[in-house]
Amino acid sequence: MDSNNHPGGQGGFSSVFGGSLGYPHTDLSGVPLTGISPLSPYLNVDPRYLTQDSEEFILPTGGNKTRGRFELAFFTIGGCCMTGAAFGAFNGLRVGLKETQNMVWTKPKNVQNVNMVTRQGVMWPNTLGSLALLYSALAVLVEKTRGAEDDLNIMAADTMTGMLFKS
Template sequence: MEDKSPVYNPYSSSDPSMNVPVTTGPAGAIMSPYLNFDPAYLGTNADSQFIFPEGAARTRGRLELSFSLIGGSVFIGAGLGGLNGFYSGLKDVQARQLTGANRRTQLLNFITKGGASTAQTLGVVALMYSVFGVVLSWGRGVDDELNTVTAGTATGMLYKSSAGWKRCLRGGAVGLGLSTLYVLFTSRDRIRGMMGR
């Protein structure tokens, strides 16, 4: 014999207190389930206002920006290294005339090794640049273009410091050039204002 007793279903209760609407009315604005008020009463303001701790800046500081810089550099390095590895792997498998699973495995090896190597290199460079930039900002008490150029130059010199003093100077020159180009690109208006134009 089968049991024909009704199965309990909490969602189909006949209790009238369970039939509470989620919307405020025919317009269908959703009410907050936590505070039980209609958020439309707050209004929509294009200039969102946030509460900042006393003495805190309204923009992110150099230390906060360094995390996204380092992470972005690692991802860009992985992508560029993977593309370079794919190109190198294609040349290798064609020269060795590999087919099937061997070809696929060799291509994957080239892609992963190239991506990891370039990601690590760009991540280390970004980390050194960020450390120099944060230390300069804290030491000088200001975050300006001079910190950017100095951090770029010091990064280039430190990165190539183990290869001898000539390459160390070349690395510093490359860092100086790249950071100067970055400053000229991002701070055009401020530089024009400083030059009186």
């Protein structure tokens, strides 16, 4: 075996066997053992090109970086429906267990509890989803009508939502 390719031979990696600490390959002989080189010989890429000074999102020319009222409406409606479903299921379980506490644990008691969970689990998301849809639609309408985005739009949409829901 050639002494340049053997780890313990002349020009190998280890000095334990009497060799030097140099590189056996000539293509890596210019790579420093310590310090940071701006050019990575392993990736053949300058690491300065990998750092990003700007955001990673692609926006259309002239686009704003915040979500509009219409985009936030989907999050609001979906969040209210999911919250209503969770609250309704827990409330239905609470009401079902309260109404059937004097009954022995039988199949009719189980069915009554499941009925209460499903009834409440549907009623609450429908109510909260309707409110969120009404609020979001009115908020978009008020913002488009006024042409401004401020707290007055929120207060107007809240007030109209409450008035329409109670009427």
